[in-house]
Amino acid sequence: MAEKSRPIAPKPLADFKVGVDNVIFSVDTEQNRLLVLLVMRQHEPYRDRWCLPGTLVRQGESLEESAYRILSEKIRAKNLYLEQLFTFGDIGRDPREDPDSYAVRYLSVSYFALVPFSQAELIADGVSGIAWYPVKQVPELAFDHNRILEYGHRRLRNKLEYSPVAFDVLPEAFTLSDLYQLYTTVLGENFSDYSNFRTRLLKLGFLSDTGIKTSRGAGRPASLYRFDAEAFAPFKNKPMVFI
Amino acid sequence: MAEKSRPIAPKPLADFKVGVDNVIFSVDTEQNRLLVLLVMRQHEPYRDRWCLPGTLVRQGESLEESAYRILSEKIRAKNLYLEQLFTFGDIGRDPREDPDSYAVRYLSVSYFALVPFSQAELIADGVSGIAWYPVKQVPELAFDHNRILEYGHRRLRNKLEYSPVAFDVLPEAFTLSDLYQLYTTVLGENFSDYSNFRTRLLKLGFLSDTGIKTSRGAGRPASLYRFDAEAFAPFKNKPMVFI
DNA sequence: ACAAAAGTGTTGCGGATACACCCATGC
DNA sequence: GCATGGGTGTATCCGCAACACTTTTGT
Numbered sequence: 078m079a080e081k082s083r084p085i086a087p088k089p090l091a092d093f094k095v096g097v098d099n100v101i102f103s104v105d106t107e108q109n110r111l112l113v114l115l116v117m118r119q120h121e122p123y124r125d126r127w128c129l130p131g132t133l134v135r136q137g138e139s140l141e142e143s144a145y146r147i148l149s150e151k152i153r154a155k156n157l158y159l160e161q162l163f164t165f166g167d168i169g170r171d172p173r174e175d176p177d178s179y180a181v182r183y184l185s186v187s188y189f190a191l192v193p194f195s196q197a198e199l200i201a202d203g204v205s206g207i208a209w210y211p212v213k214q215v216p217e218l219a220f221d222h223n224r225i226l227e228y229g230h231r232r233l234r235n236k237l238e239y240s241p242v243a244f245d246v247l248p249e250a251f252t253l254s255d256l257y258q259l260y261t262t263v264l265g266e267n268f269s270d271y272s273n274f275r276t277r278l279l280k281l282g283f284l285s286d287t288g289i290k291t292s293r294g295a296g297r298p299a300s301l302y303r304f305d306a307e308a309f310a311p312f313k314n315k316p317m318v319f320i
Numbered sequence: 321m322a323e324k325s326r327p328i329a330p331k332p333l334a335d336f337k338v339g340v341d342n343v344i345f346s347v348d349t350e351q352n353r354l355l356v357l358l359v360m361r362q363h364e365p366y367r368d369r370w371c372l373p374g375t376l377v378r379q380g381e382s383l384e385e386s387a388y389r390i391l392s393e394k395i396r397a398k399n400l401y402l403e404q405l406f407t408f409g410d411i412g413r414d415p416r417e418d419p420d421s422y423a424v425r426y427l428s429v430s431y432f433a434l435v436p437f438s439q440a441e442l443i444a445d446g447v448s449g450i451a452w453y454p455v456k457q458v459p460e461l462a463f464d465h466n467r468i469l470e471y472g473h474r475r476l477r478n479k480l481e482y483s484p485v486a487f488d489v490l491p492e493a494f495t496l497s498d499l500y501q502l503y504t505t506v507l508g509e510n511f512s513d514y515s516n517f518r519t520r521l522l523k524l525g526f527l528s529d530t531g532i533k534t535s536r537g538a539g540r541p542a543s544l545y546r547f548d549a550e551a552f553a554p555f556k557n558k559p560m561v562f563i
Numbered sequence: 564a565c566a567a568a569a570g571t572g573t574t575g576c577g578g579a580t581a582c583a584c585c586c587a588t589g590c
Numbered sequence: 591g592c593a594t595g596g597g598t599g600t601a602t603c604c605g606c607a608a609c610a611c612t613t614t615t616g617t
Contacts, residue, residue: 087378088378088379088380088381089378089379090337090376090377090378090379091337091338091377091378091379091380091381092335092336092337093335093336093337093338093377093427094333094334094335094336095334095336095338095409095425095427133333134333134334134336134409135330135331135332135333135334136331136332136333136334137331137334137411138331138334138411139409139410139411140407140409140410140427161406161407163404164383164404164407164429166338166377166382166383166429167382167383168380168381168382182338184336184338184383184427186407186409252569253569253570254568254569269606269607270606270607270608270609271569271570272569272570272571272572272608272609273606273607273608275569275570275571276570276571276572276606277605277606292615292616293568294567294568294615294616295566295567295568295615295616295617296566296567296568296569296614296615296616297567297568297569297570297613297614297615297616298568298569298614298615299568299569299570300569300570495596496596496597497595497596512579512580513579513580513581513582514596515581515582515597515598515599516579516580516581518596518597518598519598519599520578520579533587535587535588535589536595537588537589537594537595538588538589538590538593538594538595539587539588539589539593539594539595539596540586540587540588540594540595540596540597541587541588541595541596542595542596542597543596543597
């Protein structure tokens, strides 16, 4: 035991600051674009680069509280969906870490959020840049944020396929076309035929027809539907498949 | 802007120590039991309580390296599967945090691991207790580790359904019954008929028959199969379904 | 009247379920 | 020979993709 259990003195523990970075998605159903919220960095490092909205965790604040805080500083949204994504802790992911001196480390706990585009109002504070960026046109971001975004994008696609997040991001009453558009813009053109998508969802029985019709330009008016959380209950934790 | 942008001075940043806790699963195919690795705590807090094997992250060590370090301190395993699970950062989750004084916080990044029971050798250092516990009989653990375990268990069930983790936990060559037993003990009795399970997997074409037969007691000897990673390649990232 | 969008119906194929049945071995 | 576990075959059912078709509106 003497030789093996204490070969060399172990290195001392690392000290961390913990950041929370949010990948906030929204879908512009008008233009069929998937958007992500970016902010312009005001300070070094990576000054004047776009990045995901983030913050460092303060005393007495949980991770999730921290995530909600940034969110509410950037955006006024009624409904939203939020969940933890991944924790990035590689050494050297933040240039403020001096690789030689074993100074404080920076950890990033990323969160994934989905907000309704129509009900989300960006908070411009007049100083910092903030904007919805089409995911397809995102530039090179600060830190490892491109990687985080990529990770969030993957999660979004999965979530949409097997869970009812779509209804967190749609207005209370929506047409089946709205729903279909949402799926199409996130999952790509050819994920399903419209009429089959329609039949499948209606058969599941958790979309209730409000009876109200809405007309958008030419064409036959569409029924407005509502997501019935009660009727959905039996599907909870079941492997849903919308695709 | 004067009144609104600086309502009160924000609280100072929290300082963190970061822990890594591993939920290490294994399956005893002989006895059809799902096992989790627990260790006995040697120090306060929660002295003499079982907990998940964990450690605090050291200087110059990434999260994943940290996870592998504990793993290799507790267990000698040939193959294994490891992935990040979730990060727990609620205030007060570690009693070493004084809730009144804003002292250092303890964050736990949990990892999920799966090791082959037959090839995994526990490292008893003569001092600390370490044992495989049937998941159904796990006692009350230190910290919030029951919650972490619960979370890991859910992930395991999902993983098994839509990804080939099973082959990381089985020996190189295995019978189709072995595979079936594994699924049954993790997913529950009635997830599928044996013969259908068999046909489905063989049709997928990434299990290659070695031609070798093995006899275990009475009954017709079974063929040993091997997981063919190359033949599996096309299924990567596709929504696999084994269930 | 005609285009545009919503909504319905029909058909054929493939995969999953539920079995019944054959095969090789130990005792 | 018979129990035990391994392995194969088959009939049926259900879901779903593809696509044709009908309905209701705006212009």
